[in-house]
Amino acid sequence: MQERIDGSHPEEPHREGLAQRLNWLRAGVLGANDGIVSVAAVVVGVAGATPAVPAIVTAGLAALVGGAISMALGEYVSVSSQRDSERALISKERRELSEMPEQELEELTGLYRAKGLSEETARRVAEELTAHDALAAHLSAELGIDEDDVVSPWHAALASAVAFTLGAILPMLTIVFLSEQIRIPVTFAVVLVALAVTGYVAAWIGGSSRGKAALRVVVGGLLALGATFAIGTLLGTTVL
Secondary structure: OOOOOOOOOOOOOOOOOOOHHHHHHHHHHHHHHHHHHHHHHHHHHHHHHHHHHHHHHHHHHHHHHHHHHHHHHHHHHHHHHHHHHHHHHHHHHHHHHHOHHHHHHHHHHHHHHHHOOOOOHHHHHHHHHHHHHHHHHHHHHOOOOOOHHHOOHHHHHHHHHHHHHHHHHHHHHHHHHOOOHHHHHHHHHHHHHHHHHHHHHHHHHHOOOOHHHHHHHHHHHHHHHHHHHHHHHHHHHHHH
């Protein structure tokens, strides 16, 4: 197992920009998952009501465009709020270091003492880190924030919109280009496989159980598709 100069291992998440990468990866995976489920549910529901391809395409495109914009806006607002909070905390910490450096040094010493270091060692660590970069030391020890790794709402919004669109294209192509006899069961199968993949990837990013995550999204997707298809079939029989 190789180590870098800073002592970290290549497979461990000690790299700069980690929050940024995880942020857009999370937004991308969730966007793809939502695109697959929501657009598949719409086109399957419409296909249950009518075999007319123009109607299916129109509904699918409307769901795709509206969903992509909605996902991007939602991610932008959410991550903007997180970014603003982080920036406010950074400004507060910078101000406190400027106005009361001795108290801040005592606070940093106490934090390291609370982690198990002796009084002498905690004081020495706090002094050396303060001399090197006081703001970075306090942000890391107190808040778990890296000033250079504040998340970007634009990255999250773009990743979510693009991923939603890519996910939505899958059920659209499947149901439009297949014959009427097989389009719905094949779309069900393709969508459920795709959801299993996105659930697995999301769990891999988060470090949770991959099998359980994949099963959850597959069951949820199956319920969504089944419900919309049943509604579409019912309305197609009784209304159209």
